[in-house]
Amino acid sequence: xxxxxxxxxxxxxxxxxGNEVGNGWDGGHLGFRSDWGDLEDAFMVQGExxxxxFDPGGSQEGAHVLGRWTRLLSNGSSVEMxxxxxxxxxxxxxxxxxxxxxxxxxxxFQHTLAxxxxxxxxxxxxYRADRSDFVNTFNAGNFADPERTLTIANIFVQDEIAxxxxxxxxxxxKLEDHTFTGLEYMPSVRLAWRPSDSSMIWAAVSRAVRTPxxxxxxxxxxxxxxxxxxxxxxxxxxELGYR
Numbered sequence: 001x002x003x004x005x006x007x008x009x010x011x012x013x014x015x016x017x018g019n020e021v022g023n024g025w026d027g028g029h030l031g032f033r034s035d036w037g038d039l040e041d042a043f044m045v046q047g048e049x050x051x052x053x054f055d056p057g058g059s060q061e062g063a064h065v066l067g068r069w070t071r072l073l074s075n076g077s078s079v080e081m082x083x084x085x086x087x088x089x090x091x092x093x094x095x096x097x098x099x100x101x102x103x104x105x106x107x108x109f110q111h112t113l114a115x116x117x118x119x120x121x122x123x124x125x126x127y128r129a130d131r132s133d134f135v136n137t138f139n140a141g142n143f144a145d146p147e148r149t150l151t152i153a154n155i156f157v158q159d160e161i162a163x164x165x166x167x168x169x170x171x172x173x174k175l176e177d178h179t180f181t182g183l184e185y186m187p188s189v190r191l192a193w194r195p196s197d198s199s200m201i202w203a204a205v206s207r208a209v210r211t212p213x214x215x216x217x218x219x220x221x222x223x224x225x226x227x228x229x230x231x232x233x234x235x236x237x238x239e240l241g242y243r
Contacts, residue, residue, distance in 0.1 A: 001034040012055065027052035042070045062088030076114030083107045092138075099135040099146075104128065118162040125155035132214065143218040144227040150179045150214070168192045176209070180217055181232045184209045204239040 007028035012020040031048035047065035054060075064086035071079045089101035110124035131149045136142050158172035170190040177183050188206035195201065209232050216230035 001032065003030075003032045005030050022055045024055040025052065026054075040072055044068045058090070058092040060088070060090040062086065073114075078112045080110045080112075081108070095137045097135065097137045099133050101133045103131045120160040120162075121158070122160075123155075123157045125153070127151070127153045134214075139221075141219065141221040141225075143214055144220055145218060148214060148218070152179070152211070153177045166194045176211070178211045178232075181211050184211065184232060200243045202239075202241050202243070204237075206237050206239075208235045208237060209233070210235075 005028070008026070010025040012022060012024040014020055027050065029048060029050045031046070033044070033046035035042070035044045037043045045065070045067045047063070049061075049063035051061040052059065064084060066082070066084035068080065068082040073079065083106065085103070085105050087101070087103045089099075091100075092098060106126065106128045108124065108126035110122065113121045129149060129151045131147075133147050134143050135146050154174060154176045156172065156174040158170065161169045161171070163169055168191070170188070170192070172188045172190075174186040175183060176186070186207050186209055188204065190202065190204040190206075192200055192202040211232050212230040218227045219225055220227045
């Protein structure tokens with residue numbers, strides 16, 4: 001286990017006449033990490049908290065905690081489960097009625113099966129919930145809904161197949177379900193060939209998706225920006241490499 005702490009104090013800058021410009025910044029962090037268990041069951045917990053204060057009168061603070069459990073099964077398979085929670089917020093002297101905070105809960109699971117013949121199979125899934133509160137009194141920019149919880153759930157499978165001693169084929173698929181866009185799919189195919197012990201040639205085709213954020217879908221700045229309109233961005237990637 002270990003514990004740590006750090007802090008800093010940054011003085012204000014000065015202009016060409018020697019006058020302070022009001023941008024001082026003080027901050028501090030506290031954290032810990034603990035690992036225990038054995039080869040069969042390994043556990044880890046870590047956490048951190050911070051607070052920063054900056055002139056003239058603003059501040060930001062946050063904290064997170066993460067836990068992970070890894071278990072090696074008797075047949076050579078392994079199971080890993082991880083979860084974390086984080087929270088952050090920011091305030092400003094000039095806009096005391098404004099609010100900018102975010103809380104995130106995340107849970108993930110992965111099962112790596114022992115190799116079976118030419119196959120090495122991995123599957124898993126996860127769930128994340130983001131709760132954000134945003135109110136801006138500085139200008140007209142705000143979200144259509146100041147309070148919003150977004151969720152995203154996923155499941156994935158991957159099979160690495162040894163076609164022969166020098167050629168591997170990897171097939172994978174990930175499905176995601178997002179609050180804004182619903183179900184998205186991301187497949188991938190990868191082929192790796194080792195013509196010698198010191199070189200490898202590989203090629204891949206995959207589909208990636210970027211789901212829209214709250215800024216994409218809900219930001220309003222009348223009459224310039226109207227909320228809505230953005231859908232998922234998709235990418236088909238073709239790769240070829242030598243190592």
